[in-house]
Amino acid sequence: MFGLANPDRFMRVTRGLTAPLWALAAILLAAGTWLAFAAPEDYQQGDTVRIMFVxxxxxxxxxxxxxxxxxxxxxxxxxxxxxxxxxARAAALPGAVYTGLALVTGAVWGKPMWGAWWVWGDARLMSVLVLFLFYLGYMALRSAIEDEARAARAAAVLGLVGLINLPIVRFSVDWWNTLHQPASLLRADGPSMTGEFLWPLLTMMAAYGVLFLALWLTAIRTEVVRRRVRAIQARAAWRA
Incomplete structure (x- = not known):
């Protein structure tokens, strides 16, 4: 990991990784979507159970x-x-999009299940909303400070503070009474759902994870190139 901290080495190692990751993400998304629509209706939720796969x-x-x-x-x-x-900078936008998608689909799923789009007193909903706001705050702070070194340090502090919220999101259903059900996948006695729902869900989770890796590596490589170009331009302007 520390060897990859060298930008030149990172660019060499990841040059051949981005295209396979994009291809694998497309394959997994296609397979996951097919499995999701092939899964049967849930006896309680009906067709709305398919929102779970997103x-x-x-x-x-x-x-x-x-x-x-x-x-x-x-x-x-x-x-x-x-x-x-x-x-860190490359992770912020994809993270905000993923978390925003979770909030929107959660509201769509919650309306037929709970009878409400949003419940302000629900610990899981509020902690995920706070996570989304941390993403937005990180990006806003980066944009608000012109000096890149100062912006990086200030945003890094905010990024570290936001880590406090992660266990709250993860364990909110265990620590408080919420509308959300307890964990269905990460359980001591194994997943609680049947294979006809488990495999589409795992496939989509893999697809979303690989898609992020493809986006992340592409964005990091683009950022490295951008900074190199800015450094070249700065040297040229100084010599002029």
Whole structure:
């Protein structure tokens, strides 16, 4: 991992990874979508159960993306490495999109199940909303400060603070009474759902995860190139 912290080495290693990741993400998304529509209706939820195959992967991967952002922010503050800053910055927009998708699909799913689009007192809903706001705050802070070094440090502090919210999101259904059901996948006695729903869900989760990796690597590589171009332009302007 620390070897990849060198931008030149990172660019060489990841040059051949992005295209296969994009292809694998497309294959997994196609397979997951087919499995989701092939799954039977739920005896209680009917066809609305298919929202699960979008909502749960988006929420889970959105949570994982913030963990990547927070860890990258830690490396920014400790070692002030530009590649870690590029990684944190590249994770923010996909993370916000995934988390926003989880909020929207959760509202669509919640209306027929709970009779309401949104419940302000629900711990899971509120903690995911806070996660979404941390993503937006990170991007807004980066944009508000012109000096890149200062922006990187300030955003890294915010990124680290946001890590406090991750266990709250994860364990909110265990710590408080919420409308959300307890965990169905990560259980000591194994998943509680049958294979006809489990395999489409796992496939979509894999698809969302690989898609993020493809987006993340592409965005980091683009950021590295952008910074190199800016450095060349700055040297040219100084010599002129």
């Amino acid at each position: 909502h749960v992967p988006a929420a889970s991967v959105g949570l994982g993306i913030y963990a990547a952002l927070g860890i990258s922010s830690f490396f920014v503050l400790i070692w002030r490495h530009p590649l870690a800053d590029a990684a």
